[in-house]
Amino acid sequence: MIIDIKNLNYIYNPNTPFEKKALDNVNISINEGDFIGLIGHTGSGKSTLVQHLNGLMKPTSGSIIVDGINISEKGSSLREVRHKVGLVFQYPEHQLFEESVYKDIAFGPKNLGLDDKEIDKRIKDAMELVGLDFESLKDRSPFELSGGQKRRVAIAGVIAMKPKVLVLDEPTAGLDPYGRDEILDEIKDLFKKEGITIILVSHSMEDVARLVDRILVMDKGRLVMDDTTREVFKRAPELEKIGLGIPQITKFMRRFKEKGNNIDDNILTVEEAKEELLKFLRRKKDA
Amino acid sequence: MNDEVMIRLENVSYEYKSYVDDSIQTAVNDVSLEIKKGEFLCILGHNGSGKSTMAKMMNGLLFPTSGQVTVMGINTRDEDKIWDIRSKAGMVFQNPDNQIVATIVEEDVAFGPENLGLPPGEIRRRVDEALEIVEMSEYKKHAPHLLSGGQKQRVAIAGILAMNPDCIIFDEPTAMLDPNGRIEVMGTIKKLNEVEGKTIVLITHYMEETVDADRIIVMNKGEIALQGTPREVFSQVDKVKGLGLDVPQVTELVYELRKEGINIKYDVLSVEELVDIL
Amino acid sequence: MLKDITIGQYFPGDSIVHKLDPRIKIIIIGLFIASLFLIDSFLPYIFIVLFIGTVIKVAKLPLKFILKGIKPLVFIIMITLAINIFMTKGEVLFYIGPLTVSKEGLYTAAFMALRLIFLITGTSLLTLTTSPIALTDGIEKLLNPFKRLGLPAHELAMMMTIALRFIPTLLEETDKIMKAQMARGADFESGNILNRAKNLIPLLVPLFINAFRRADELATAMEARCYRGGENRTRLNELRLKKTDIVVMTSMIIYFALIVSTRYIDL
Numbered sequence: 001m002i003i004d005i006k007n008l009n010y011i012y013n014p015n016t017p018f019e020k021k022a023l024d025n026v027n028i029s030i031n032e033g034d035f036i037g038l039i040g041h042t043g044s045g046k047s048t049l050v051q052h053l054n055g056l057m058k059p060t061s062g063s064i065i066v067d068g069i070n071i072s073e074k075g076s077s078l079r080e081v082r083h084k085v086g087l088v089f090q091y092p093e094h095q096l097f098e099e100s101v102y103k104d105i106a107f108g109p110k111n112l113g114l115d116d117k118e119i120d121k122r123i124k125d126a127m128e129l130v131g132l133d134f135e136s137l138k139d140r141s142p143f144e145l146s147g148g149q150k151r152r153v154a155i156a157g158v159i160a161m162k163p164k165v166l167v168l169d170e171p172t173a174g175l176d177p178y179g180r181d182e183i184l185d186e187i188k189d190l191f192k193k194e195g196i197t198i199i200l201v202s203h204s205m206e207d208v209a210r211l212v213d214r215i216l217v218m219d220k221g222r223l224v225m226d227d228t229t230r231e232v233f234k235r236a237p238e239l240e241k242i243g244l245g246i247p248q249i250t251k252f253m254r255r256f257k258e259k260g261n262n263i264d265d266n267i268l269t270v271e272e273a274k275e276e277l278l279k280f281l282r283r284k285k286d287a
Numbered sequence: 288m289n290d291e292v293m294i295r296l297e298n299v300s301y302e303y304k305s306y307v308d309d310s311i312q313t314a315v316n317d318v319s320l321e322i323k324k325g326e327f328l329c330i331l332g333h334n335g336s337g338k339s340t341m342a343k344m345m346n347g348l349l350f351p352t353s354g355q356v357t358v359m360g361i362n363t364r365d366e367d368k369i370w371d372i373r374s375k376a377g378m379v380f381q382n383p384d385n386q387i388v389a390t391i392v393e394e395d396v397a398f399g400p401e402n403l404g405l406p407p408g409e410i411r412r413r414v415d416e417a418l419e420i421v422e423m424s425e426y427k428k429h430a431p432h433l434l435s436g437g438q439k440q441r442v443a444i445a446g447i448l449a450m451n452p453d454c455i456i457f458d459e460p461t462a463m464l465d466p467n468g469r470i471e472v473m474g475t476i477k478k479l480n481e482v483e484g485k486t487i488v489l490i491t492h493y494m495e496e497t498v499d500a501d502r503i504i505v506m507n508k509g510e511i512a513l514q515g516t517p518r519e520v521f522s523q524v525d526k527v528k529g530l531g532l533d534v535p536q537v538t539e540l541v542y543e544l545r546k547e548g549i550n551i552k553y554d555v556l557s558v559e560e561l562v563d564i565l
Numbered sequence: 566m567l568k569d570i571t572i573g574q575y576f577p578g579d580s581i582v583h584k585l586d587p588r589i590k591i592i593i594i595g596l597f598i599a600s601l602f603l604i605d606s607f608l609p610y611i612f613i614v615l616f617i618g619t620v621i622k623v624a625k626l627p628l629k630f631i632l633k634g635i636k637p638l639v640f641i642i643m644i645t646l647a648i649n650i651f652m653t654k655g656e657v658l659f660y661i662g663p664l665t666v667s668k669e670g671l672y673t674a675a676f677m678a679l680r681l682i683f684l685i686t687g688t689s690l691l692t693l694t695t696s697p698i699a700l701t702d703g704i705e706k707l708l709n710p711f712k713r714l715g716l717p718a719h720e721l722a723m724m725m726t727i728a729l730r731f732i733p734t735l736l737e738e739t740d741k742i743m744k745a746q747m748a749r750g751a752d753f754e755s756g757n758i759l760n761r762a763k764n765l766i767p768l769l770v771p772l773f774i775n776a777f778r779r780a781d782e783l784a785t786a787m788e789a790r791c792y793r794g795g796e797n798r799t800r801l802n803e804l805r806l807k808k809t810d811i812v813v814m815t816s817m818i819i820y821f822a823l824i825v826s827t828r829y830i831d832l
Binding site for chain 1: 752
């Protein structure tokens with residue numbers, strides 16, 4: 001187990017009229033090699049939860065143990081925790097500040113106190129992982145790149161710290177479908193090739209359905225579902241009740257089954273739907 | 288919708304100098320287009336396809352390097368009438384934070400009419416009406432920074448409505464919003480078209496938002512690559528995907544099934560439609 | 566900490582103080598400040614306290630709010646106290662190490678510290694009871710006569726409005742960027758002053774760049790909404806002097822004149 005969250009509570013502005021419970025008795029254990037989707041609408045506590053994972057926020061009560069380090073214990077090394085858990089915020093391109101792509105990506109590794117040779121290697125690796133050409137881009141100013149490239153520089157800056165767990169808060173927000181697919185493919189590669197544990201915060205059910213193995217659903221500060229992707233999307237009515245949807249294709253298959261057609265409606269992608277429908281249509285033809 | 292033309296683009300091109308290497312870039316290349324009064328037109332395209340530049344030329348924020356843009360018959364180059372054009376063709380931008388000027392909702396909505404020099408009584412009437420239409424009346428005394436993204440964007444829309452435009456151009460109004468905010472804003476936009484009779488130009492890269500449009504234009508490399516009703520456009524699944532865009536999942540499913548030799552009609556846009564067909 | 570500063574914060578209400586024309590309020594606070602600097606003894610402070618107390622009472626401002634406004638400035642008040650205690654020469658009362666404390670020193674220190682506290686509370690009374698919009702409107706109108714001398718009254722007011730509008734947005738953004746850089750191992754909390762200043766670069770550069778981007782977008786949005794400066798612009802809520810405004814203003818002029826006149830009377 002790499003992250004163990006027990007009875008986590010977080011209250012904003014405690015003991016004032018503005019008191020607000022943002023996290024309500026959350027329990028999660030995350031294993032190494034998990035690919036997790038974290039969903040919930042705005043204000044459900046997702047962002048607060050994510051910021052607890054690397055000690056940017058401290059629990060009001062409860063405990064979070066990251067790879068053996070209890071983040072709320074006095075004297076525990078937050079630096080080490082932040083090294084283990086990399087966090088990519090929403091619109092990460094807004095935090096770029098250096099004069100060159102190289103220097104910007106180097107910021108994190110430098111803060112880890114690595115030597116220049118190791119930093120250089122990490123920058124090369126990170127840029128390759130996010131699909132940025134090292135030679136042609138390293139000396140460019142990050143500010144003159146395209147939106148999608150900027151975002152990838154920012155993500156590379158976190159990857160270069162070689163975290164064991166990578167948390168991405170809506171990494172595709174504001175991108176067009178092409179840019180979105182590129183980033184998602186790179187995240188998938190990171191998971192497959194580098195074996196990094198990934199937590200993907202997303203609003204897009206289609207993306208989550210396509211990528212992750214396990215889904216955590218937050219609502220009003222509570223963790224309301226924690227299961228495999230398939231199991232979670234089976235509970236469509238519950239998801240809809242808390243203002244979340246299911247992928248259009250899943251919705252279609254459910255509706256089609258409701259009409260009395262004998263099919264498996266536990267479908268997450270267009271590809272799966274095609275296979276299932278072809279089987280169904282052939283059966284119908286044979287009968 | 289009637290035959291009166293709201294906005295007309297005639298052989299419009301837009302060129303600019305690149306920051307990086309001073310080379311001349313073409314953002315829009317020889318586009319001709321007519322937008323009818325009351326039409327709901329969507330302009331789709333990936334980032335850098337020229338769709339935003341085209342929008343900014345529609346209300347005189349940018350001028351074409353060649354060709355003509357006319358709004359209700361007025362050329363956008365006509366400097367004396369530029370304010371008429373901007374009040375007739377209002378524009379809502381992507382980032383709701385960066386278009387709200389005042390610290391109180393109703394004061395912000397009043398900003399446009401104040402600039403038009405209307406008497407206070409008339410401004411009051413328009414502000415109240417605009418907030419009513421976007422369903423934000425109860426927030427009129429609130430500070431905008433405490434609102435949700437969808438609410439902020441609706442305030443921005445009210446700010447444009449208060450200028451009493453015939454046409455509203457939306458430049459990726461939902462790109463920075465969460466799903467709920469997106470639904471709120473899309474609901475408002477459709478209402479403006481259907482109930483208020485406003486001409487709508489919606490620029491977006493979310494295909495879900497375009498299925499109710501009268502017409503879709505897909506831009507690529509500064510040119511119109513595809514054009515037609517949502518059905519006509521999305522049924523060309525390969526072409527749309529090749530232009531870096533999505534089609535609805537059910538449309539894609541139909542396309543895949545047809546490839547496997549299943550004979551069903553190809554232009555399907557919604558879940559219900561497909562359930563009925565199969 | 567930033568949110569503790571009440572200067573510039575508006576406390577909504579609909580008391581007579583809140584409803585007073587902002588121009589009148591600005592003038593009254595101007596008179597208040599002027600008299601504060603003209604007073605040369607402790608006794609007239611009673612009238613100052615009376616003024617502040619009455620306004621707080623009538624405007625129904627919570628006392629806690631006022632005290633909270635003084636808190637961030639305690640440091641400055643302490644420095645004022647220290648400087649005046651130790652730097653004023655006079656009848657020596659006692660010594661602290663090499664420093665002397667005189668009777669006059671204590672007197673001046675107390676006098677100055679009180680002046681500072683009154684100054685802070687007085688000005689915060691204005692901002693607490695006047696919405697930023699009304700305040701900028703008031704300033705714009707008061708500065709209007711100076712337009713002929715080339716003073717850009719409207720532009721100044723518009724800049725203030727936009728600044729007020731974007732302060733919360735930028736604070737939020739600062740917090741976000743700070744956290745994002747901390748996630749990359751940045752340290753904003755330790756080291757000497759020089760190091761700390763250097764460590765702020767990853768925060769300040771993005772903050773400025775984003776602010777410029779915002780400014781650029783806002784300018785385009787304002788242009789799209791037909792903004793073309795103050796010329797021919799009307800307002801949703803036009804300022805109009807009411808009878809109460811005149812009455813309050815006249816009585817306040819008399820009140821502060823009386824306070825200042827204590828200077829010339831031997832008490």
